[in-house]
């Protein structure tokens with residue numbers, strides 16, 4: 279009896295332990311299902327994104343502090359000229375691949391994984407986050423979200439294609455609203471030169487490393503291919519290597535290049551260049567300037583001086599002042615544009631290195647916030663990787679699979 283009781287006790291104890299274990303495991307599973315997704319509250323995501331965007335603006339110095347800190351391409355690095363037959367649209371599309379992925383794949387992913395419980399406001403909030411991550415900036419992302427919201431019907435909220443179509447149209451509207459330069463002229467820079475504008479004088483400005491010299495070289499080569507006579511000025515006199523880098527392009531473009539010794543006054547180079555262009559009836563005159571200046575005051579003085587001496591030789595000049603911006607610096611490029619705009623009369627922008635970034639949305643922020651026309655976009659180092667910016671082409675390349 280005693281034995282029986284002991285066995286029964288053992289059986290009862292194991293049953294109790296098993297039941298407790300089952301209850302414990304079930305409780306664990308239920309709790310996990312009930313617990314909310316590990317995400318920040320809505321406001322906090324938005325705030326942290328805004329804070330991150332603001333912080334990034336400050337990451338890259340506006341102007342380089344010292345010349346030793348700078349990285350300029352080595353002159354011995356071969357200049358890529360003709361690579362293959364790939365059409366410009368494919369190059370642009372390839373260059374924008376990462377930005378495309380950021381925006382379009384981001385939207386697709388959201389729509390395929392979102393549950394029915396996601397509200398319309400949450401959907402719009404998610405769109406905002408995607409736009410911010412593509413460096414469209416807080417102001418322009420808000421603007422786009424508002425536009426999208428005002429055009430969507432209730433049923434559209436579960437249709438990613440509706441979002442994409444409206445977004446594409448609104449981005450196109452922003453990018454195409456900056457067509458004319460401040461003088462309202464030169465729709466196609468350097469292609470539609472009028473008789474009284476010859477030589478067409480272009481000043482290239484921007485901080486160090488953004489791609490000024492490369493762009494000057496590419497523009498010179500393109501002008502040469504069109505049969506135009508080009509004179510180039512190496513007004514970045516900080517380093518002999520920078521002058522050599524430009525001379526490689528000048529040789530390829532059969533262009534005459536004005537160079538003075540390292541450390542010479544950049545304004546003297548600019549003056550000689552414009553003079554030479556006039557004397558030799560050149561069609562195009564490109565002046566490459568330095569980006570590594572100590573501070574805003576230096577920048578202002580140097581660019582103002584260059585402007586003055588150029589105007590002395592030709593009162594209409596410079597006909598174009600192209601500010602070169604590196605798309606990989608995102609929001610900082612916007613800051614640079616604001617500073618240069620205060621210093622010099624920028625007529626257009628060149629946005630380089632779109633191939634190296636998922637933040638190509640900066641093009642949209644720049645167009646929306648500054649209203650300055652983007653003249654050229656660069657998607658690589660070879661000459662075919664730079665072309666005239668066309669809003670419809672850019673938007674198609676960005677949205678096409």
Ligand SMILES: Nc1nc2c(ncn2[C@@H]2O[C@H](COP(=O)(O)OP(=O)(O)O)[C@@H](O)[C@H]2O)c(=O)[nH]1
Pocket residue numbers: 350351484485486487488489490491492493569630631632633634656657658659663
């Ligand atoms: N990936 C890529 N690199 C570029 C582009 N444009 C210029 N670069 C590179 O950026 C670096 C700096 O260019 P550089 O013309 O010397 O800049 P600068 O200091 O403004 O004159 C060089 O290595 C260029 O080859 C572009 O559109 N895409």
Ligand SMILES: [Mg+2]
Pocket residue numbers: 350490491492514520567
């Ligand atoms: Mg340079």
